[in-house]
Amino acid sequence: MFEVIGLNATSEVIYRTICERPAWGVAQLANHLGLPEARVRADLDHLAELHLVTCKSEAGPIKVVDPGIALRSLLLQRETDLINRQRELDAARAAINTLASELSHKEAGESERLDSLVAVRARLRELAASVRESCWSLLPGGPQSSDALESSRPLDKGALDRGISLRTIYQSSCRNDTATRAYVEWLASRGGENRTLPTLPLPLVIVDEKVALVPIDVKESRRGAMSLSSPGAVAVARVLFELLWDTATPWGEHRLDADGLTTQERELLRLLSNGMTDEAAGRALGISLRSVRRLAAALMVKLNARSRFEAGVRATQNKWL
Structure with a gap:
């Protein structure tokens, strides 16, 4: 329950026990x-670092700081961090969208136009063969086909065998896809x-922090991509990826925020509050219409609302929006 403020399950049990048995x-x-x-x-040291307990000596008594003050302070700090991170993320998204719209104005020699998916895939194979240090990717659009995953396997295996750092951010909907889960587990087993x-705002590949592939048209990736090598363009792409990476949930974890919402529930709430239809929200999240409605119904239960309108009112009152 308290993972969002920095406590793991064991630390939480110890903390609750200390509160109940302060003389122990x-x-x-x-x-x-x-x-x-x-x-x-070790867990007491961690609790002390969070200013939840104090202990003057190893043999001395453990004193619990007033939970009403200490826990609320940690929660406020976490909320402030999330707000600041969201602001940074919004700024980076605006920057990368501006960059994508101005690709045609890049100087010769700093960009290469790839006018088809065939050309993009060929360029990706070239980069996979020449990568020396790292390859970071954003993969929006939901699960890939089994054939696409299998075609990527030899390239990823070769890179991982050479000690290349592979970092990939998938859409949360991919967690429900059997083929993607198996592939990600295979990747993780190799590092x-x-x-x-x-x-995710757009497809993106960054190789060795020197080359970035971004779509020519953010809304229609099938039109092809631009291969950018100018330091400024690659730096913007790298900042966007790092902000998203810091915000993203490690595969296999299920984080809840300060309001007890998953990142997917929080994003759906934001999309719907902005007037997006269920169908459009499903496309943005990479999930089915049925899944959108299931998540929306779960949000109504959490908000104790009998209609979506009431849910919107309660979400605003609770400062979820």
Whole structure:
């Protein structure tokens, strides 16, 4: 429950036990919870770093800081961090969209126009063969086909075998796809790093922080891509990726924010509040219309609302929007 403010499951159990048994020391906590004393001490150090408890000496009593103050302070700090991160992310999205719309004005030698998906795939194969350090990718649009995943396997294997850093951000909807799950688990077993976000602004590939592939038309990626090598253009693409990476959820984790919402629920709430239809929201999230309506119904339950209008009012009152 308290993962969002920095507590893992064990730390939370220890903290709750200390609140209930303030006179207990490390040995009593360890015996009661069936944990090694070293683990209890490590978690107490972490609780102290979060200013939830204080302990003047190892043998002295453990003092709990007023939970009403300490926990709310941590929650406020987390909310502030999320607001600042969202502002940075919005600014980066605006910058990359501006960059994509101005590609035609790039100087010769700093960009290469790839006018078809065939040309894009050929360029990706060239980059995969020449990559020396890293390859970072954004993959919007939901799950890829099994054939597409299998065609990527030898390229990814070769890169990982050479010690290349592979980082990929998928849409959250990919977690429900059997083929993608199996492929990501295979990547992870070889050292690949994978995270998810509910929506992604555009397809993007960055190789060695020197070349960036972005779509010619953000709304229609089938038109092809631009291969950019100017330091400024690649820097903007890199900043966007790093902001998204820091915000994304590691594959296999299911984070809840301060309001108990998943990132996918939060994004759906934002899309619907902006007037987007269920169908359009589904396309943005890479999920089916049925899944959109299921998530919307779950949000109404969390908001204790009997209609979407009432849900919108309650979400505003709760400062979820």
